[in-house]
Amino acid sequence: MVNTEKVIRVQNVSKSFRVHTERNSTLKERVLYAGRAKYRDFVALRDVSLEVTRGESLGLIGVNGSGKSTLLKLMSKILYPDSGSVDVRGRVSSLLELGAGFHPDFSGRENVFMNGALLGLSRKEIRDKFDEIIDFSELGDFIDEPVRSYSSGMYMRLAFSVAVAVDPEIILIDEILAVGDAAFQAKCMNRLRTLRARDTTIIIVTHDTAAVERFCDRVVWMHDSRVKMEGKPINCIQSYLATVFKASNEGSNAMSFERSDTSEISEEIRSINDRVSSEATDAGHRWGTGDVSIDEVVVTSSAGQGLVQCGEPLDITIRFSVKQAVSDVDFGIGIFTADDVQCYGTNTRLDRYDTISLVQGSGSITFHSTDFCLLPGSYWIDVACSAADTQAHDYWRRATQIQVYSDINDVGLCRVPHEWALSIDS
């Protein structure tokens, strides 16, 4: 039987924050202007309503500052609405801010007991689950170190391990999984799948639209403090990405990822780039003789610039200037995941094109894929112009990024062109 029980009901909720624009910082100002400090009210949520059914996995997406975290904090009762109501039924585990609920001076072990108690477990229940929590976190001997010495990934490991061990009926997760390494993230997602199979209600705030599409049953897209759209993940994500990339393109003449990033890219692209850049510390790094220099890399598909649907055509255009005539050069591209797995690489020499000679001036070359088969996610693109002896004239590491989306839920790294043929022996 399909479950229709509503475990979260958010009705006409509005929430504002008082933001001080000027404070009376000196004693004199405080005495003279008492009660006259300047502030404005910032509306983080405006008349938001939504319902979540038991066992549902809901993804909250939206640009920075659209109100996602505020909504999650209202659901976890860290904040209360100015108007409207939030009704939540069931034991809630929340992973909202890194380190929240942990005391920095206590060891990991002590914090497990404290955090478990906050989540409603008795001391005996925590003792019974302790080994499971520590095993899952893979913190080993660090469990007896004060958590102030933990890296953000270690904090997350401990917080996640406690949060899932308490058998929550509802789990609220705000982005923090992103700080874990790829292997631990995969382990967390598997654990969330197990919880989902047990009818746990899961609400995730994240900018990782590919993960949302793979994991969530439904998506709510927050924009400008309101619910802009809710429904099937693929529909919401496509509309959201199309809007975000359109906003980004309007800020510059083309979706140009030039060497000096002066284009007015939207906050969302900036956040995606910042996040991936923190993993790709050598983003934008380049080297070579400089005889040929790459000026710009533009990625286009029918979905927009920097965005492509899996299975659709894609163009990567490299614009270059030639400072010094060169002969026998090739142009190449490499495509990498955020954690640096090379998905594909080729160049005009490997593809057996005629050798290229260039005179002073400028030009462009386009890599055209008729069927771009990488599965949904963010990918980095390296581009290069090299001499026959493989010496680079210009190698541009992580020159640009693309987002791939899909309306098919196949899994892996790339889609293998295929058909199925069924035959039944009678």
Ligand SMILES: Nc1ncnc2c1ncn2[C@@H]1O[C@H](COP(=O)(O)OP(=O)(O)OP(=O)(O)O)[C@@H](O)[C@H]1O
């Ligand atoms: N405690 C607070 N005091 C003042 N303003 C706040 C507070 N919490 C949130 N805000 C503001 O409310 C708006 C919504 O913030 P919120 O954190 O909910 O957005 P978000 O969609 O989760 O963004 P992000 O993707 O950056 O996490 C932002 O403009 C933020 O600055």
